[in-house]
Amino acid sequence: MNSLHQRKERFSLFAWVAVAIFGSVFLFQRDLADWVTQYPEAWTLPAATWANIGMDWFVDHFRWLFRAISWLLTWPMDAILGLLTWLPWPTTISLFIGIAFVAGGWPLALFTLFALLYMVGIGYWTESMRTLALVAVSVPLSVLVGFGLGVSAWRSERANRLVQPLLDLMQTVPTFAYLIPILLLFGFGPVVGMIASAIYACPPMVRSTVLGLQRVPEETVESGIMSGASSGQLFWWVRFPSALPTILVGVNQSTMAALSMVIIAAIIGSSADIGWEVLSTMRRANFGESLLAGIVVALIAMLLDRITRGFAQDNQRSKRAFSLSPRLILGIAGATALSFLLLSLSVTELSEFPDQWVFYPAAQINAAILFFTVEFGAALDQIKNGFLFFFLLPLRIGLENTIRPFTWGFDLTLTMKISYLIACVSLSLLGGYRYGWRVAVAIGIATVLLYFGIERMPWPAMVALLVTLAWQAGGTRVGLFTLAGLAFMLVTGVWSLGVRSLYLCFAAVLVSFIIGGSLGIWASQSDRVSRLVRPINDTLQTMPLFVLLIPILMFFQVGEFTAFLAIIAYAIVPAIRYTEHGLRHVNNEVIEAAIASGCTPLQILWQVRLPLAIPEIMLGLNQTIMFGLAMLIIAALVGTQGLGQAVYVALGQANFGEGLVAGLGIAFIAMSADRIIQAVSAGKKRALGIK
Template identity: 45%
Template sequence: MRGLSKGSLAALITVVVGVLCLLLEGALPWLTTYPKTWVLPASDAIGMGVEAGLVFVKPAARMFSALMAYPMAATNYVLAALPWPLLIAATVALGWRLGGVRMAAMAAFGLGLVLLSGYWPQGMNTLALVAVSVPLALIAGAAIGILANEFPRFRAPVQALLDVMQTVPTFAYLTPLLVLFGFGPVVGLIASAIYAAPPMARNVLLGLQRVEPEVKEAAVMSGGTRMQQLFQVEIPAAKVQIMVGVNQCLMAALSMVIIAAVIGGFEDIGWEVLLTMRKAQFGPAMLAGSVIVIFAILIDRMSGTLAQERRRLWDGRISLGIMALGLVGSLLFWRALADPGSYQALDPVADGLDSWLTDFTRSNADLLTSFKNSIMFYVLLPLRIGLDQAILPFTWGFQWTTGMSLWFFAAAGAGAVVLTLRGQLTGALVLLIMAGILETGVSQLPWPFVLVGVGALAWVAGGLRLAMLSVGLLSTILVSGLWERALLSLYLSGASVVACAILGGGIGLLSAASPLAWRVVRPICDMLQTIPLFVFLIPVLMVFQIGEFSAFLAIIAYAIVPMIRYTRQGLIATPEEMIEAATASGATGWQMMRDVRAPYAAPTILLGLNQTILYAFAMLVIAALIGTTGLGQSIYLALGQADVGLGISAGAAMAILALIADRIVQGFAEERKKALGL
């Protein structure tokens, strides 16, 4: 054992446990299927405990809900009563002030499309929700960030709380909110505020920590009190990073619009998207979804300029002139202005999209079905239930037999021997592990193998403490009775992450090698990053209907952007001296990319993979609406049944999977940084 590396030892232990589970499966069936008699009634206990606690909080929560209804109604009234020319003029004026002609034109064009879509009233209701929820999130997030900065002993618990809030699926905490605050738009407002607060808290804390020591010393030397130092010196010095938090807070609140419509639906864009999707009116659903995308792009671009360290403010007199034109136009044509909801000039476009889509799916039904079935039968299904159950005459044209399993393991063993002879023992053992997983299927893996495998991987990535934490957290899922659903979630999110790593890594590599390719890819990434989660479901539903494959594509579309961005950033960030040394040694472009840029970029690429994993888990719950199984479906069902216990336990299980994956990938990234001396 002394000659084995840490990775080889971990892989060997995993292989031994896997072989034992395989050999003892017949004699000890509990190794494969966790006995139901060993399951603890965790969901029921959590539900009873939470509901008992909520009884005492519910009166205060209902009172707060009633109070928040007033600013919500007032904001709704103001935005609905103001004439649309004035609102468009105000937005265009703000766009001019922040970004000049380009941003002003973007604002005019975007809001013009919203008006012509006929969804102006619903759009204003959506903005009202954002306008009230964002200040709540900003105040709460800023308070948390300042508290963690001022009291270092609270910093670790606050970071852990923010990690949990980031990894817990949004649907999971909608259930207790529904019990606390009841059904209605105010619940959506509160849910949006809770979801949007962590980005603000993180950026406030990060900004305050990055304030130069000289600035802090100067504030102390000036004799100011601690409050004066904080609010007059440190917070202004950290304003750029804090404005990044404001930008992320706005985008997070807007991304919750449709999700909040599930429990607090009123006549807003989220409700329109849900309604049209349920009626399979894909043209109107796409049109309503495009309104959210327009709002997201405008809010992102305008608030993003405030986060720039050196920004140019354009002539304010022109902004005032634009506002004056909007006001004069509104006053002169007040009676002539029609109900903004009646401007439905884009309805023919939506109807045409529906008609075109119907014709497209009918004329290409065989091709689309073949593509869908190929991915399902030859990739997803084997990963889910294993080769021995997925390969059938109906799917592959022949039946998988025991003899084939023996030949498959023999081939894997031969490959492992070859790798071992080349000195790649860890790679050989990993090959055996992957062969066992593929033959068995992720959803059918023995629970001791999963616990030991994840613990071993965590030990390699972050040491004994992370290994114990990972095994302990996974064990809570095991004894809670959610293990099978957790494995189903792990399978789909894992398959999506692998696809994102391959496709996103390839696109990121191409973007790093070709500036022209990046000019094409960058606006697509920007658009994908500003689209709220729910909108990703619309195009895949339009083409492939409800099912696991549609969820798979939606997760990829949402989670691929970090992989592209981080891969490109890592590859182009190689120090010039390393490039010059490689060039002087006669390295070709491919050799430089493989042997110089890629190893240096590994920590950054791993961070991109980490973000991709978190994005995949976030989208997995949303994808439950279109037919997936696993923890996401449990969370959604708990929401519909107001089952607090199931909602919290399933949400916690999803958060545990995401948290473990996050810590393991971060551990490998830190290890690579140390190896590179960073």
């Protein structure tokens, strides 16, 4: 075994030496041949044109079917919207408070009261009800379709092999990309936005259904069989109740996914809802208005998240606190709602919230923002320029193109270049001597990319680097998948856009993982910090992506740095959560053994807890990358270049082919990163003997 392992190690080292030689050849050829840095357009295939031809044929032949579906879904959408806008606002609030109390007790009921009073008091009640109508139709639709697909995938291995890649694709292809075919097939309008939300919300329900049914204990199923249950009874009376808690988690996740599409769906389904308010005010740079509307979206998200999560977790403590049955609580809420309904017939203020009661401080917020930007604009510019000149630009175009008198205050001389080379080689040799050749290779790659820049690297060198990394991390299959994804981006002509997206996502994920991991370590060591961080994480994770852009746009305006900060704000949450979870759930017996051996708390953290928590931390890195790529698409609205911008432009032009190609490029990046990190995590688990 040792000799086999040594041969593998030597072969891996030889592969990296070959990559280094191969990459060096192309680096020295950069100025001699244009095709080395820019993939020739003559070598590309018109994939977008082919996709448009196919889509045009499909639309011409099947548009009538999808328009009929859209027409049918108009009825429940209009009915629910009519009901929510007709009901007096105190009636709706009373009903929601009753449901919230059943789900989570007094704390959730009080939060519900606050959230709904904010919506009516700020003047966004009708818009909020339109958004709730969209969610009220899209969520049941996605739950029913997702449950059906999940049951099919659980029953049939053949169906599962078809469903799982489809789910991977749906969750990695940007939402903007499949808004284009939805727009072409279903047309434009509120129902189309609802359909887009339902499609996006389907995958979590499918996965939760499959997972829940797979986890039903065999003893429970055998008991049902021994009781003489038929196959239908066995499913509905035995398997389904056992899987229900996990399935309800899927309902929760589908609800949040549908709500996260509210603002995106407004692009193709404007219905004067709260999503449209956020989008339209952001486009006009009315930050006060967009912030107030964004808070409404965030409150709806948190409200629905806590209610559906409360039902999923079956929180009996809250329900039993006052010895009130759910039926009694709902009865009281219903009676209160009916009383308000009857009173509204004679009291006008109860049927329609008076305009003079509305508190809408958008002008004051805009004035405060203007004051802050005027007073502290120079400091904000210094922060932004510091990150751009000393971190983002070196990563993108390299130190050789960034170090200039305008940016760093001096030119990069030959002496400096030689000194950098000596320092990099010394650091790499030192790392290899102390920690092994893999660390030396990692340092070498990092220093080369920092000097030349990710965008300025020759594409053959980048392909060799990424494929070798994927192959060594996950084996031949992962390496070939990564090669296929990179080849797709090359031959479809989106390589340069893909590299730009890769650079920005890498920079944001790197910072998110460092800061988030540090916070996670701190929270794992301190209950007080954990209690402080937890609600911040909950808020960031339930808040729709667009809303995160608003406060950053207020102070840093449009640009790459704004996108960088927005990605960090969204992607930092899994880094914190998974790091804390992994460190807190290390086997206690191992910790006790370390204490008995005389280890200090710092030694226990760095030499025991962190190594054993690496699989969980790697899962956090995986999710950080996925979150970063998801936010990268939304960040296209604030001026970033890359695949996200290409998808957004394609949506504006209803260009299915361009959107599909760019969307698949992002999907390949996401799925390749997912497979590489999962393989590394699995290897660490095997090495640590963790199942």
